[in-house]
Amino acid sequence: MDRIDVREAPLDVAAEYAAVQQANTADGACAMFVGSVRDFNAGSAVGGLALEHYPGMTEKSLRAIVADARGRWPLGRVNLVHRVGPMQVNDEIVFVGVTSPHRQAAFAACQYIMDRLKTEAPFWKRETVRRACGAEEERWVEARASDQAELEKWG
């Protein structure tokens, strides 16, 4: 019922949506989230992004998060795809799709999975930023305190 995929290949949102809905006539609700590479972050123009991860732990961590979501809400399908490696502005980084007979459960689980992923799954972003002088430099993206705060609402 769960599909968890960590990969370098581009992410196809249409295909991932199709995967959660195919032959799924029991769940009337599907909540999804897509995170993409923005062109601007922390005051600088972003030219691209590379995602480092901890290969042995990444999938294990995502599986644990999805299992915990299933323990909290009645879910149908869960499809979680996360890219690693180099990517461009506007590329999709992450897709989470959750189906359920209940709208509230689908929304809550989708948001819960993202909140946990953002604080626990071993991914690290490194941006290429363009400075005003035209030079490019690479920098690690800083974690945000708000992500930790969001997690606390789930108790």
Next chain:
Amino acid sequence: MDRIDVREAPLDVAAEYAAVQQANTADGACAMFVGSVRDFNAGSAVGGLALEHYPGMTEKSLRAIVADARGRWPLGRVNLVHRVGPMQVNDEIVFVGVTSPHRQAAFAACQYIMDRLKTEAPFWKRETVRRACGAEEERWVEARASDQAELEKWG
């Protein structure tokens, strides 16, 4: 920035997702919801569904809901599509896609729009249900008290 579409034609989730993301490099977050025709409701097998609406009011009502969402959260694109007329099991009834620079805003606005739509937008579902004896009958879907309750969390 807003696309609101009430129509009889089938709903293409891939195209609707593409519409909110196209040439949108500012918003890193996209939350979506899709509601589909289930094969079972209130204890009966569902064979199909027809959606009646109040043509003069429907779009006006959806526009007001989206405008209120924009007053509450910093949103990029909002795309809201709702089908009317006859449809089959597994067909998509509604699509809501919301982008924002912020994940929490995208999730909250998407859920808010659905909660308001479910209690205020003038749509009515009539199901064709198959009884155990094999006969088919049509019945109006009952509103759920839980939908009204969900609305109250937005104050």
Next chain:
Amino acid sequence: MIKVLFFARLRQQLGMGELRLEDFSGTVRSLCAVLCEKYPQWREHLDDDAIRVAVNQELADSDAAVAAGDEVAFFPPVTGG
């Protein structure tokens, strides 16, 4: 003249989707009373707390004013999405 619309189950129960009323001015509540007087068999369906009302295509309550040129719609709780 007032244009009055009924939708969904209510339309089927009343056996009518639309009617026009000359010379009415008052509130939603008094409009409802006038209709129930004219069609006594409507009372059980129309005089029901669950029924919602829109005046000129916006949700309204029973105290809302209704005057010539207005469009008033009565309908059951909505079930879209």
Next chain:
Amino acid sequence: MIKVLFFARLRQQLGMGELRLEDFSGTVRSLCAVLCEKYPQWREHLDDDAIRVAVNQELADSDAAVAAGDEVAFFPPVTGG
């Protein structure tokens, strides 16, 4: 033998992604102390409350036990999604 991994900015700061340690048994905290003793220039990067630790690929705190055969990873706060 303990396998120790470093990721992202921390890997770059230490100039090392992986090392192996013979004959260690203790906690994450004492492992950290052993490493900082061996590489004093690591202290400012490794002895930092923001640094997170996983033992055998599960998040752990500084009291977690570490013994032969374990894999311990140190990394900065995660920034996926």
